[in-house]
Amino acid sequence: MLQQNKIRITSASLGILTAIGGFLDIGDIVTDGVVGSRFGLSLAWVVPVGVVGIILFAEMSGRVVACSGRATFEIIRERLGPRVGGLNLLASLAVTGLTLTAELGGIALVLQLVSGVAPFLWIPVAAFGVWIILWRAKYSAMENVTGLLGLFLMVFAVVFFLLRPAPELAGDLVPAVPQDETVPTYWYYAIALFGAAMTPYEVFFFSSGGVEERWGARDLRRMRLNVFVGFPLGGLGALAIMGVTAVAFQPMSVEVDSLSALMLPVAQAGGLVAVGFALVGILAATTGAALETALSTGYALAQYAGWSWGASRPPREAARFHVTIGVFILIAAAILATGVDPIAVTEYSVVFSAVALPLTYLPILVVANDPEYMGDQVNGRVTNFFGLIFLGVVLVASAAAIPLMIATGAGR
Structure with missing residues (x-):
């Protein structure tokens, strides 16, 4: 019994680390850096809003899996029908594929910083590395290693205090549009931050992983521990990155437009050791997110089509699932091979999310809220209250994203 409890505690702890790594992907890192350098901390309020939103979304998804044993797209097809569910699938695959492209580009950019070799040459290496990990690595090892190394991103919290932020910076926490920015641009980046925090692939991966691990009612406490601890810690990491660029760049009106620029204050405050920690953390986070987004493409299509699926299943048992993953990795690499800017892909991916x-x-x-699926674990009044509020927020953000992107030239 003691050994069994030890295994459960370890599993829960590593699940928390996975949540941290999943929250701080390349979309969050780039968006937080850009926002901090341009808006200071005046958009910091969006991060806790996004954290609450992803906690709500992930907890409901995990509870649905634990109670019904059904994956996300199985339920979507069943509830919406094959036609509407099919449109949902296509939109979700497009956004997840774009996010996968951004994550592969992020891996290439980190490897460029480490080696000095152009990111174009690292794209096939990144694509092959993600594919071979998915092909050969165990599901649990893949989750836990990237999640654990993703904790290195917390070096930004240390750097923030080493930079000795001025007390006046706390005044920026009050939501306000800076004098040199426009209202549409302010709200464009608010939606980008929100989209970076609530990327759909996180929930696809989280819920599908629950099916693979055969969650039941007994796993609800562990699932909630992962959600309620992991995502807030990821949010603190996002605020730390925003704070570092706000202190280092915003007073000089210098915009962070690359990962190399993001490393400058890290090097200034913490030296090469801090830079090493930051690079390892970013590489782990982007690699973990690339693995999750690649798997999510296979999960979505296989669950909708009724194919055999699962990261723990060998290719001979789930051939179409693994082929789908390989095809999306190739498409993402081909898009990057055209010379498109990975940072630009990242910025668009969070908006379309x-x-x-x-x-x-x-x-x-x-x-x-359906007792047929959930039994006595349907949403309570508090969950539904916040669920409906966030439904309104999600709908407004979705409707405003494209018009604001056009009106502001993607925040330029």
């Missing part, structure tokens, strides 16, 4: 978010959030909210 906000656009597509209602397509998965609404069905999960509906199913979480």
Whole structure:
């Protein structure tokens, strides 16, 4: 019994680390850096809003899995029908594929910083590395190693205090549009931050992992521990990155437009050791997110089509699932091979995540209130209260994202 409890505690702890790594992917890192350098901390309020939103979304998804044993896209097809569910699938695959492209580009950019070799040459290495890990590594090892190394990103919290931020910086926490920015640009980046925090692939991966690990009612406490501890810690990391760039760049009106620029204050405050920690953390976070997004493409299509699926299943038992993953990795690498800027891909991916978010959030909210699936674990009044509030937030963000992107030239 003692050994069994030890295994459960270890599993829960590593699940928390995975949540941290999943929250701080390349989209969050880049967006937090850009926002901090341009807006200071005047948009910091969006991060806790996004954290509460992803906690709500992930907890409902995990509870649906634990109670019904059904994966996200199985339920979406069943509840929405094959036609509407198919449109949902196409939109979700497009956004997840774009996010996968951004993550592969992020890996290439980190490897460029380490080696000095152009990121274009690292793209096939990044794509092959992600594919071979998915092909050969165990599911648990893949989760836990990237999640543990992703903790290195917490070096930004140390750097923030080493930079000795002025007391006046606390005044920026009050939401306000800076004098040199426009209202549409301010809200464009608010939606980008929100989209970075609530990317749909996180929930696809989280819920599908629950099916693979055969969650039941006994696992609800462990699932909630992962959600309620992991995502807030990831949010603190996001605020730390924003704070570092706000202290280092915002007073000089210098915008962070690359990962190398993000490393400058890290090097200034903590030297090469801090830079090493930051690079390892970013590489782990982007690699973990690339693995999760690649798996999510296979999960979504296989669950909708009724194919055999699972990261723990060998290719001979789930051939179409693994082929789907390989095809999406190749497509992502081909897009990057055209010379497109990975940072630009990242910025667009978080905005389109906000656009597509209602397509998965609404069905999960509906199913979480259905006793046929949930039994006595349906949403309570408090969960539904916040669930409906966030449904409104998600719908407004989705409707406003594209018009604001056009009006502001993608925040330029």
